[in-house]
Amino acid sequence: MRSLNLNTALSHDRYLGLPTFVGRNKRRTFAGLIKRVWQKTNSWNNSFFSAGGKEILIKTVAQAIPTYSMSIFKIPSTLCRELGSIVARFWWGSTPTNRKINWVSWEKMCLPKHKGAVSKYFPNGNFLSAPCKQTASFIWKSIVWGRELLNKGLIWKIGNRLSVKAFSDPWLARPMSFKPVTKNPRMDDPTVAEFLNPLGWNTQLLEETFWPIDIAEITNITVPRNMEADKLWWFFEKKGSYTVKSGYKLACDLNNPIFDSTSAGGSNWWTTLWTLKLPPKINFFFVAIVLKCSAY
Numbered sequence: 172m173r174s175l176n177l178n179t180a181l182s183h184d185r186y187l188g189l190p191t192f193v194g195r196n197k198r199r200t201f202a203g204l205i206k207r208v209w210q211k212t213n214s215w216n217n218s219f220f221s222a223g224g225k226e227i228l229i230k231t232v233a234q235a236i237p238t239y240s241m242s243i244f245k246i247p248s249t250l251c252r253e254l255g256s257i258v259a260r261f262w263w264g265s266t267p268t269n270r271k272i273n274w275v276s277w278e279k280m281c282l283p284k285h286k287g288a289v290s291k292y293f294p295n296g297n298f299l300s301a302p303c304k305q306t307a308s309f310i311w312k313s314i315v316w317g318r319e320l321l322n323k324g325l326i327w328k329i330g331n332r333l334s335v336k337a338f339s340d341p342w343l344a345r346p347m348s349f350k351p352v353t354k355n356p357r358m359d360d361p362t363v364a365e366f367l368n369p370l371g372w373n374t375q376l377l378e379e380t381f382w383p384i385d386i387a388e389i390t391n392i393t394v395p396r397n398m399e400a401d402k403l404w405w406f407f408e409k410k411g412s413y414t415v416k417s418g419y420k421l422a423c424d425l426n427n428p429i430f431d432s433t434s435a436g437g438s439n440w441w442t443t444l445w446t447l448k449l450p451p452k453i454n455f456f457f458v459a460i461v462l463k464c465s466a467y
Contacts, residue, residue: 212261328404335363343388351385
């Protein structure tokens with residue numbers, strides 16, 4: 172080291188942002204974490220955030236600050252409680268000069284949502300039926316707006332038949348309702364499982380309950396032998412996954428029912444037109460004629 176004229180440090184307080192030595196006073200060692208989280212949350216208190224905005228800031232910024240140190244060291248529980256207290260004060264809107272009531276303990280707030288933690292928009296865990304309040308954020312209203320189209324193309328793919336209601340849920344391959352046209356003759360809404368026997372569909376019970384047009388659709392469904400849970404399936408893609416292309420196509424069909432490409436002949440007609448080996452101006456000429464005629 173002397174030949175290179177380099178100085179040798181007797182000790183390093185920190186290396187790669189972490190303390191190189193942890194003594195008995197661990198609070199003093201990790202006091203920087205408390206300070207950084209407090210500075211962040213205190214700088215946000217002067218701004219107005221929705222509950223959704225606060226949740227994002229807490230998860231992506233405040234909780235991320237101690238994560239690096241926690242991946243190496245076991246942080247003292249007292250320090251963790253203090254970090255939680257700082258974040259909780261920010262969540263409930265407390266400031267150094269104005270303390271607010273914490274209506275729910277921070278321990279309950281930090282539980283997974285499926286175990287009863289705070290879930291702002293769908294506490295019951297059902298995104299597709301979650302309501303959109305007038306006071307909801309613009310982001311949530313935008314998501315719900317897109318969900319309306321999603322609901323129009325989702326269908327239940329039968330698995331163990333325990334989750335699907337026979338009359339109120341979409342499960343028949345018949346756009347656009349995907350539901351039976353038969354009026355429910357019963358007081359309750361039975362599950363699909365009630366119309367099955369060990370050999371498959373219970374045809375006698377089907378004939379007693381559904382109209383022939385529905386029975387034809389139901390019996391076309393292959394009853395799986397495994398006991399996988401029922402799952403939602405995007406009807407307009409073979410693999411069942413939503414795509415922007417199929418969603419856009421469905422939206423166009425819904426907005427222009429005259430040219431519904433989901434009908435028996437609509438899709439074939441337009442496909443034939445655009446695959447003809449004609450100059451593009453001729454194709455557009457035919458399109459213009461059809462659109463002109465449909466306006467009258």
